Amino acid sequence: xxxxxxxxxxxxxxxxxxxxxxxxxxxxxxxxxxxxxxxxxxxxxxxxxxxxxxxxxxxxxxxxxxxxxxxxxxxxxxxxxxxxxxxxxxxxxxxxxxxxxxxxxxxxxxxxxxxxxxxxxxxxxxxxxxxxxxxxxxxxxxxxxxxxxxx
Numbered sequence: 050x051x052x053x054x055x056x057x058x059x060x061x062x063x064x065x066x067x068x069x070x071x072x073x074x075x076x077x078x079x080x081x082x083x084x085x086x087x088x089x090x091x092x093x094x095x096x097x098x099x100x101x102x103x104x105x106x107x108x109x110x111x112x113x114x115x116x117x118x119x120x121x122x123x124x125x126x127x128x129x130x131x132x133x134x135x136x137x138x139x140x141x142x143x144x145x146x147x148x149x150x151x152x153x154x155x156x157x158x159x160x161x162x163x164x165x166x167x168x169x170x171x172x173x174x175x176x177x178x179x180x181x182x183x184x185x186x187x188x189x190x191x192x193x194x195x196x197x198x199x200x
Contacts, residue, residue, distance in 0.1 A: 060125040063190040064112055065105055071182050071189075072104035073097070082174045084158040096157075107147075108183060111139040126191055133184050140179035145171055 058157075076097045085093050089165055115135050116122050124132045148171045164173040 052125060053118065057122045060122045060190075060194055061109065061112065063194045064125060064186060065109055067190040067193065068105050068108040068182070068186045071186050072108070072178070073101040075178050075182060076100045076104070079174050079178070082160055082163040082172065084160050093153060104182075105179075107140060107143055108186065111136050112141070114139050125187070126194055128187050133187060136183045136187060137180060141176060142176050142182050144179045148172060148175055 080093065082095065109165060115132050118135065152170055159172050165171065166173055166176065
């Protein structure tokens, strides 16, 4: 049982770390698509860090959802297409909901550069993030997890 817990923590840690690095870079790249007109540099840095941490929490929540369906974290070591699809669908679904809620309450606003999903007020860039990054994070984390240890 102790080894199983250790493996679970290790698998989830790799996913969180890779997710943090990928989403952090994405957040900086998508900065022009959000309104930051009157924000100081410190505020923009805080926004990007805050959003990156939120992305990691969303990613880990989605991974826990897949883990609950699979009843194991072993899928993280060698993910199948169905697991990647479920992880991605959960992330896209949450993101679409979150964008609508947060835009509606004024937590953030898009700049004129943000393309919108036709017929909605949802930005395409955050949806692309969750269509691309979960699968990439999972792929990279599974590769790093399976690397032989030098210890």
